[in-house]
Amino acid sequence: MKIRIILFLITVIFGCQLYSQSTATTISFKEKVYDFGKILESKGKVSHTFTFLNKSKVPVNIESISSGCGCATYSYNKEPIRSGHKGKITITFDPLYHPGFFSKEITIFSNNHNKINRIWVKGYVVAFIHPIDEDYPYTLGNGLHTSLKVLAFGEMTNGMNKQIKLRYANNTDKPMTLKFVIEGSDKNIKFTDPGVLSPMKRGEMTISYTMGKTNQKEKMIKIYPVVNGKKLSQCIQTKITCI
Template sequence: MKLCCSIFISVFLFVQCLHAQTPSSVISFEERTHEFGTVLEKNGKVTHAFVFKNNGKTPVVINDIRSDCGCIGKIISKDPVKPGEKGRVVITFDPEYKSGFFSKEIIVYSNNSQDYNRIWVQGNVTPAEHPVEEDYPYNFGNGIYLRLKVMAFGYMKPGETQQMQLHYANNTSKSINLTFTAKGKNPGLKFTNPGKLKPKQRSVMTFTFTMPDTKNDVLLSLYPTINGKQSKESLDIKVLNSNKRKASIAN
């Protein structure tokens, strides 16, 4: 709650501050938006220089450049730009751990931060393939990594049905067969085993759970079985009975 309030206050103050300033009538940029096109995450940062002209009668100094994204870097020349001359601001975009389309607004402040201009950079990030441990932190042995160790369905009432997805990866250079073996009964749980995985394959499977007619919480354990060899580590599924919670609150 405190974090939400802090974010709201920060945004409110930023908007209020912006309203207290005026769009610059002196500086004109040669382009407002730069299209980076396809950006490969593996190639690192991309940079572009926005060129502007001072159309006023007195020198202009760029005081600051701001963006709501920490992935934007900038270089500001503190030297005054004389009337009729050109200056530039250099914008750097960092695609690390980003994917897909991006469009970032940058606010350029001048005249002791009393005036501002808006410019944009945009493009599409093609993500790099990161080490499997970064996206699938749980090692279940024999080359199988999962994104979750515990699948928490939260509170459910009897008869209610929910779905959750489990991301998994084969980190070996060979094809393997992956199935999940339940320990004991698994009432209400349905899923389709992945079966054969290609070398280095990463994929996702769906678990569907229907809460049985019970007054208790549900805890299930599934064991990944790789090429017939069962893992010592279990994937745990936890479901809390909402009726049990209501009864506890009532008491």
């Protein structure tokens, strides 16, 4: 009963704080949305500075800023902005591994967090092809790189089917013949072997598992890659929790 009362009070207090926050009319932004347009991921971070005017008769403090994403960082005036003076907030966006369209909302808290303003940065990131060892961090041997080393299917019940995408790459200057073999005799796991992979090329395969009746609490299946006819010592593990 005490726990319920405490949770209720927290909810009421938090709700009141949110309700009490209103848009700050004391500061006026020259612009609220900035469009970077097309930016190249390979060129790295881009920045834009928003300016605002303190229209009130008293100094205004920017208490804090929230971007909700590590890809958008900020810097701003820590000193109070005097009446009639301008302040600056610089937003920096990191396009690394953020391909395609983006729109980031930035929330500015002022006046002891009781007032808020919102600004936005948006644009489109033109991606570039990263080195194989960046996109495929697991090296299994003989030039084979994969995106995963553990296939975590999670909890599964009888008859349930799940699928996981496994990406792979040939990090050599010669063609690679690639297939996978399962340790054991579990026939519920299905996939199609990649076949021949050209030099420095990448591919993707779907590994499917259908849960059957079992008394086991957990299943672990080892999948070994075979590169150019040679079975590698490192494997990809499949983990399933049976419920």
